[in-house]
Amino acid sequence: MTTWNRRRFVQTSMLGLATAGMGLSWEDVCAEPLADEGLVSYLKRLRSDADGGVGSGADNGFDLNLYRQLIGHANEFKEGDASLGVAAPNPAARQRARQLLSNTLIADLDAHPIFEDQLTNLIDEWIDQEQRAIAARLTLGELKLFLLMETEDRIKELAKGLSSFVIGCVVKLMSNDELVAVGGKVFHPMPGSRLGAKGYLGARVQPNSPTDHVDDIRWQVLDAWSYGVGDMLLGTNPVSSDPQSVVSIEQTLQDLLVTFGLERTLPHCVLAHIDVQAEAERLVPGCTRLWFQSIAGCDSANKTFDISIEKMIAHAERRDGQFDLYFETGQGADFTNGHGHGFDMVIHESRKYGFARALTARVAEAKLLRGIASPPWVHVNDVAGFIGPEVFRRKEQLVRCCLEDIVMGKLHGLTIGLDVCSTLHMDISLDDLDWCLDQIMPANPAYLMALPTKIDPMLGYLTTGYQDHVRLRERFGYRVDDAMGEFFQSLGVLDQAGKPAEHFGDPIWMFKQYCRRQGDVRSDEALESLARREMAEVQSRGVFLASGHGASFHDLAPAIDQKIRAIYADAKQSIWSELPENFSASLPLAMSIRTESTNREDYILHPASGEQLNSLSKEKLQQLRRRQEGAVDIQVVISDGLNALSILDRAQLMPFLDRLESLLSTTGMRCSKELLVIHSGRVRAGYRVGEELFVGLSGPRALLHVIGERPGTGHRTFSVYLTVAMGGDWSIPNTIDHDVTKVVSGIATTALSPDLGARETVRLLQLEMQG
Numbered sequence: 001m002t003t004w005n006r007r008r009f010v011q012t013s014m015l016g017l018a019t020a021g022m023g024l025s026w027e028d029v030c031a032e033p034l035a036d037e038g039l040v041s042y043l044k045r046l047r048s049d050a051d052g053g054v055g056s057g058a059d060n061g062f063d064l065n066l067y068r069q070l071i072g073h074a075n076e077f078k079e080g081d082a083s084l085g086v087a088a089p090n091p092a093a094r095q096r097a098r099q100l101l102s103n104t105l106i107a108d109l110d111a112h113p114i115f116e117d118q119l120t121n122l123i124d125e126w127i128d129q130e131q132r133a134i135a136a137r138l139t140l141g142e143l144k145l146f147l148l149m150e151t152e153d154r155i156k157e158l159a160k161g162l163s164s165f166v167i168g169c170v171v172k173l174m175s176n177d178e179l180v181a182v183g184g185k186v187f188h189p190m191p192g193s194r195l196g197a198k199g200y201l202g203a204r205v206q207p208n209s210p211t212d213h214v215d216d217i218r219w220q221v222l223d224a225w226s227y228g229v230g231d232m233l234l235g236t237n238p239v240s241s242d243p244q245s246v247v248s249i250e251q252t253l254q255d256l257l258v259t260f261g262l263e264r265t266l267p268h269c270v271l272a273h274i275d276v277q278a279e280a281e282r283l284v285p286g287c288t289r290l291w292f293q294s295i296a297g298c299d300s301a302n303k304t305f306d307i308s309i310e311k312m313i314a315h316a317e318r319r320d321g322q323f324d325l326y327f328e329t330g331q332g333a334d335f336t337n338g339h340g341h342g343f344d345m346v347i348h349e350s351r352k353y354g355f356a357r358a359l360t361a362r363v364a365e366a367k368l369l370r371g372i373a374s375p376p377w378v379h380v381n382d383v384a385g386f387i388g389p390e391v392f393r394r395k396e397q398l399v400r401c402c403l404e405d406i407v408m409g410k411l412h413g414l415t416i417g418l419d420v421c422s423t424l425h426m427d428i429s430l431d432d433l434d435w436c437l438d439q440i441m442p443a444n445p446a447y448l449m450a451l452p453t454k455i456d457p458m459l460g461y462l463t464t465g466y467q468d469h470v471r472l473r474e475r476f477g478y479r480v481d482d483a484m485g486e487f488f489q490s491l492g493v494l495d496q497a498g499k500p501a502e503h504f505g506d507p508i509w510m511f512k513q514y515c516r517r518q519g520d521v522r523s524d525e526a527l528e529s530l531a532r533r534e535m536a537e538v539q540s541r542g543v544f545l546a547s548g549h550g551a552s553f554h555d556l557a558p559a560i561d562q563k564i565r566a567i568y569a570d571a572k573q574s575i576w577s578e579l580p581e582n583f584s585a586s587l588p589l590a591m592s593i594r595t596e597s598t599n600r601e602d603y604i605l606h607p608a609s610g611e612q613l614n615s616l617s618k619e620k621l622q623q624l625r626r627r628q629e630g631a632v633d634i635q636v637v638i639s640d641g642l643n644a645l646s647i648l649d650r651a652q653l654m655p656f657l658d659r660l661e662s663l664l665s666t667t668g669m670r671c672s673k674e675l676l677v678i679h680s681g682r683v684r685a686g687y688r689v690g691e692e693l694f695v696g697l698s699g700p701r702a703l704l705h706v707i708g709e710r711p712g713t714g715h716r717t718f719s720v721y722l723t724v725a726m727g728g729d730w731s732i733p734n735t736i737d738h739d740v741t742k743v744v745s746g747i748a749t750t751a752l753s754p755d756l757g758a759r760e761t762v763r764l765l766q767l768e769m770q771g
Helices: 005-020 039-050 064-073 079-084 091-102 106-111 118-127 127-135 140-149 152-159 164-173 176-185 214-226 242-261 275-282 299-304 309-318 345-370 393-409 430-443 468-474 482-490 507-517 523-542 558-576 600-605 615-628 643-649 650-664 683-693 754-769
Strands: 200-203 233-236 269-271 292-294 325-329 378-384 416-420 447-448 588-595 635-638 675-679 700-709 717-726 741-748
Touching: 039 064, 039 091, 039 106, 064 091, 064 345, 091 140, 091 164, 106 127, 106 140, 106 200, 106 588, 118 299, 127 152, 140 152, 140 164, 140 176, 140 269, 140 741, 164 345, 164 393, 164 635, 176 430, 214 309, 214 507, 214 523, 233 242, 242 269, 242 275, 242 507, 269 275, 269 292, 269 558, 275 292, 275 309, 275 675, 309 345, 309 643, 325 345, 325 558, 345 378, 345 393, 378 393, 393 416, 393 430, 416 430, 430 468, 430 558, 447 468, 482 754, 507 523, 558 600, 558 643, 588 615, 615 675, 615 683, 635 650, 635 683, 643 700, 650 700, 650 717, 650 754, 675 683, 683 700, 700 754, 741 754
Parallel strands: 200 233, 200 447, 233 269, 292 325, 325 378, 378 416, 416 447, 588 675, 635 675, 635 700
Antiparallel strands: 700 717, 717 741
16 A cells, blocks of 8 residues: 655646646656657657647647656755655656756757746846857766866856756756865855955854844954954844834944945945845945845746846946845745746756846946946855755755755856855754755855854844854865955954964954044943943843853853753744644634644644645634624734744733734724634735735735744744735735735844834834825
């Protein structure tokens, strides 16, 4: 008797869809290829042998869905590809797909694109046609050998003619060691620096704050520099997208750079939406230096980020300074936002690098037309592991993803760094991340993230800490950028060999240097006392600061190491906790509804199950809609999310709800008196609620989704996802998504207070309802 699990069911179902129009069976699809047969000729032979008719999705004589599936089969296994239905069912199928790809002419791949949209056209626009004609004569297997055997200069020249599709396919054929070999010999240093050069490992300092407090941000930068870390970028992920708040953070980072004379050496950036950064620059000209944006691998996924090709080209053509653009990507972001389009994560990721390559070319072209001599200063950060176990679960998959992405980025001519990270609900521990870094570093990415510890105090995920940089420089002989290395030496943080010096790991020393350079003449004792007081205040807000070291220079001090491990354990508890069955009874006028998740494990491992409401819940909502009779403008929804313990803490949930109700009562907007509690609810489950309640109604209608989030920050926080849309848009299923949603995050008694969280929620709500 066959045992069916979720993954096997999805794979087999997708295979049936791919072959339904061709009359092919599983055995036909898995037929042995002929000697030297490529993928395109193989599919055409299968088509001819079947019935000669034109099947669903036929493309020049073969089935496009099957083409996509077999290309996906060539990947190393990842959960995301399994969810898409393109993961190989077994090693034999994977090897067969790789054999077919290896024998396929590059010309055939380029003649049969896996997906076509505006982004496809933009990527092709910036491919060197002379080099493309040379590459076209090679099979993919021959291209792999070329990359392994040839020099860096010859690889970089031919790579100009490779499409993103071809680059995404060739990495599938490589072992991890082969990916390391290619990654370790192709480099694209940033203009005027050694960042991204062979033998250098930079750092993006990520001084995030749960409340956007500028002291939290300033102190984390000083802390990083005390460890000789931070030569690529000072880049903060903001809590608020309010342009004035973004300006405040930009100016804080700028002040640090100007004070130390580094404004021409190191850029700063607030990672708000690029439109918000442009508005910040309009409000305070000169406050921004480098503009950021997350990008996706297809037009529809980019729409989720509220960007388009036209918008990004317009922003690219505006860049006229020393520092230009910074992109973030990551495998799995497309399909988890509902835009997988039936092809695998590696190809999606490669197309993002093609997008970045095209935008870099637009920056260069625009500068040239203005007569600006400086070349484009653009780089990409691959955030590998941020989404969760629905993309991949284990450390081996994280390593594979990072190696694939390093090579794809470098073959696109990009300077590429990594956020080697893990969410707390993946099967990757604090110590596992060290192992991952050791496997990845021989491929020499341009840079890594840098935080005081491995845990981000605002985003609540695991990544690289300052001490990791110290360890990796020691183990692999990597250096910081020369200009910043001289700066660290001048302050006695590093010696001339790049090793820890007298003031290594002493953020109080860095603070004193900052004060002195700003003209502060108080005594050392007074400044040290002020520093200790400010550090204590920062730490009281849940922001980690490293100081000193453990048994070796690259070890955390024992006290903070113990604290971090306790937070990690608390995060695991938060993730796996659930709202009790009677939770709704503890709230006034609350009604329970449920998603399609069958249990907590299903919810964690298969996020889509937590995004759809079950049939009984839909019936309850339809009854509620009839009772409301269209007389409600706002519905409040509460979900456990990934941090049920934050919702169960009545000391923070109830004050928030009470304050929210009080503030809303003064606005004239009609808020439902009945609360909705979703058990096992993801953010998109809230959109499904709105579709049931607001269908057929006129005017703007709002959903306030209070959801537990970000375990691992040291706080038990919830966020409010605020979605306002016209009744007509709510009436169209799956129209409402993240691109029309605002977020107030990090609400907890120890972070953004429930009172301030409610105030910010109502402020944003009023702005959105007014249009």
